[in-house]
Amino acid sequence: MSRPALLPLYINGRFEEEGQRFDNISPVDGRLLNQAVEADAAQVARAVQAASDALQGPWGRYSVPERAALLHKVADGIQARFDDFVAAEVADTGRPLHLARTLDLPRAIANFRTFADLAVAQVDDCCETPQADGGLLFNYTVRKPLGVVAVIAPWNLPLLLLTWKLGPALAMGNTVVCKPSEETPSSAALLAEVMYNAGVPAGVFNLVHGFGPGSAGEFLTRAPQISAVSFTGESRTGSAIMKAVADGVKDISFELGGKNAAVVFADADFDAAVAGVARSSFFNTGQVCLCTERVYVERPIFDRFVAALKARAEGLKLGYPDEDGVDLGPLVSRQHREKVLSYFALAREEGAVVITGGETPQFGDARDQGAYVRPTIWTGLPDHARCVREEIFGPVCHIAPFDDEEEVLRRVNDSPYGLACALWTQRLDRAHRLARRVQVGIVWVNAWYARDLRTPFGGSKLSGLGREGGRHSLDFYSEISNVCVKL
Numbered sequence: 239m240s241r242p243a244l245l246p247l248y249i250n251g252r253f254e255e256e257g258q259r260f261d262n263i264s265p266v267d268g269r270l271l272n273q274a275v276e277a278d279a280a281q282v283a284r285a286v287q288a289a290s291d292a293l294q295g296p297w298g299r300y301s302v303p304e305r306a307a308l309l310h311k312v313a314d315g316i317q318a319r320f321d322d323f324v325a326a327e328v329a330d331t332g333r334p335l336h337l338a339r340t341l342d343l344p345r346a347i348a349n350f351r352t353f354a355d356l357a358v359a360q361v362d363d364c365c366e367t368p369q370a371d372g373g374l375l376f377n378y379t380v381r382k383p384l385g386v387v388a389v390i391a392p393w394n395l396p397l398l399l400l401t402w403k404l405g406p407a408l409a410m411g412n413t414v415v416c417k418p419s420e421e422t423p424s425s426a427a428l429l430a431e432v433m434y435n436a437g438v439p440a441g442v443f444n445l446v447h448g449f450g451p452g453s454a455g456e457f458l459t460r461a462p463q464i465s466a467v468s469f470t471g472e473s474r475t476g477s478a479i480m481k482a483v484a485d486g487v488k489d490i491s492f493e494l495g496g497k498n499a500a501v502v503f504a505d506a507d508f509d510a511a512v513a514g515v516a517r518s519s520f521f522n523t524g525q526v527c528l529c530t531e532r533v534y535v536e537r538p539i540f541d542r543f544v545a546a547l548k549a550r551a552e553g554l555k556l557g558y559p560d561e562d563g564v565d566l567g568p569l570v571s572r573q574h575r576e577k578v579l580s581y582f583a584l585a586r587e588e589g590a591v592v593i594t595g596g597e598t599p600q601f602g603d604a605r606d607q608g609a610y611v612r613p614t615i616w617t618g619l620p621d622h623a624r625c626v627r628e629e630i631f632g633p634v635c636h637i638a639p640f641d642d643e644e645e646v647l648r649r650v651n652d653s654p655y656g657l658a659c660a661l662w663t664q665r666l667d668r669a670h671r672l673a674r675r676v677q678v679g680i681v682w683v684n685a686w687y688a689r690d691l692r693t694p695f696g697g698s699k700l701s702g703l704g705r706e707g708g709r710h711s712l713d714f715y716s717e718i719s720n721v722c723v724k725l
């Protein structure tokens with residue numbers, strides 16, 4: 239049997255194949271896709287040192303327009319290999335081809351172009367302060383790179399989320415060491431090839447594959463020369479990373495877990511709300527941090543809404559990524575499916591009414607070796623049920639009735655998470671009033687996962703620390719100083 243393809247590390251402008259290897263398994267049919275090199279502590283240390291050295295090299299002398307031009311070249315490189323990146327993302331995640339083509343790739347390209355352009359357009363503050371002696375103080379802001387930024391990404395939107403951090407980090411003159419998820423290493427490996435071919439100076443972008451604790455992820459966060467960690471992943475991992483960087487008082491930007499709510503009022507556009515909640519609950523097989531897992535429906539339309547959402551869920555096509563009309567792929571791995579299935583069992587123990595789903599499909603073909611689950615809807619659970627409080631991260635939601643605004647607001651806010659919320663109502667006065675009182679970072683009204691990259695993105699409580707997007711990213715990835723001149 240031919241040896242599986244190997245995804246190398248990329249350190250200081252060189253591809254490295256030395257090291258222990260780990261398997262990358264298809265969530266569609268369980269076959270071996272390729273292997274990746276697991277970076278050891280020495281390799282991670284070399285990557286961080288290369289990034290640190292690169293700050294003093296040519297990259298440190300690039301102007302903002304020159305950095306922006308290079309990031310546009312990277313975007314051009316991704317565009318030129320669009321189909322290769324789609325194939326890599328689809329192989330690792332099993333997602334429908336159309337999803338990778340319409341979301342993951344366009345956003346990866348936009349993440350570089352948007353922050354290249356925002357960096358060039360960025361104008362900083364200055365002010366004059368008259369003095370009692372008739373003199374003047376002239377204050378102005380100076381923006382410098384933070385230094386070496388560790389970027390650690392999850393598996394659910396691998397390229398989108400890696401480049402969401404890379405774009406602004408590089409635009410602001412930092413150097414980076416990236417650690418993609420062990421579940422989805424392939425598109426990051428392609429990105430390293432694009433960076434190399436675009437002429438990104440050696441050491442500016444470094445890629446290490448591996449796991450978290452006791453592996454590349456932890457080695458990276460504990461490296462003394464890193465200045466900041468930009469992390470996307472589970473809340474408990476965020477806590478672990480916070481501890482790892484605490485002694486060094488490093489800058490952190492965390493995009494963490496969620497247990498997001500959708501609220502459907504009786505006056506909502508019913509069909510739009512059903513379609514919107516079906517999308518927010520089952521999109522990417524429920525593997526988006528912003529996905530809805532708690533649905534609250536005003537009592538007069540509750541039964542009708544449950545029936546309509548059931549019909550939608552049962553109409554979704556589970557299939558191979560390239561199948562015509564496929565809506566849902568598998569979960570990212572058998573291991574993650576075990577977690578989701580454990581909640582399917584827990585829901586029954588907690589007394590849920592299973593409206594639809596709650597089991598694995600039987601295809602009778604290779605997909606039975608994959609990680610598919612059926613889209614699932616529950617009702618009947620109390621608000622304190624673990625299935626209503628804990629992030630499941632699968633195609634599942636619980637629907638509960640409510641009677642008035644104050645009640646539903648209390649219940650929506652009764653969560654350790656605070657990432658996103660979708661409000662479905664045609665009374666926009668109510669929507670604006672509620673949007674200000676929901677304890678989340680992102681509120682959509684009559685929409686879900688509609689994005690403008692200039693807006694602040696992030697969560698409160700266990701859902702994260704900080705905001706990225708637009709000037710928030712430029713600020714996080716900059717060391718901002720004030721210069722005060724007496725005139």
Ligand SMILES: NC(=O)c1ccc[n+]([C@@H]2O[C@H](COP(=O)([O-])OP(=O)(O)OC[C@H]3O[C@@H](n4cnc5c(N)ncnc54)[C@H](O)[C@@H]3O)[C@@H](O)[C@H]2O)c1
Nearest residue numbers: 391392393418419449450455456471472475493494495527
């Ligand atoms: N808020 C957001 O924008 C957002 C976006 C996507 C995913 N997420 C969250 O991510 C989770 C799913 O992704 P996941 O399973 O990959 O998360 P995860 O926390 O298990 O892993 C994320 C990344 O962190 C690495 N890692 C794990 N432990 C580490 C440690 N101790 N030190 C350093 N690195 C470590 C992993 O190898 C991986 O690359 C969900 O909770 C989801 O809500 C949040």
Ligand SMILES: N/C(=C\C=C\C=O)C(=O)O
Nearest residue numbers: 394402525526527528689
């Ligand atoms: N950060 C973003 C999405 C996060 C998705 C979470 O799974 C984005 O769209 O910029």
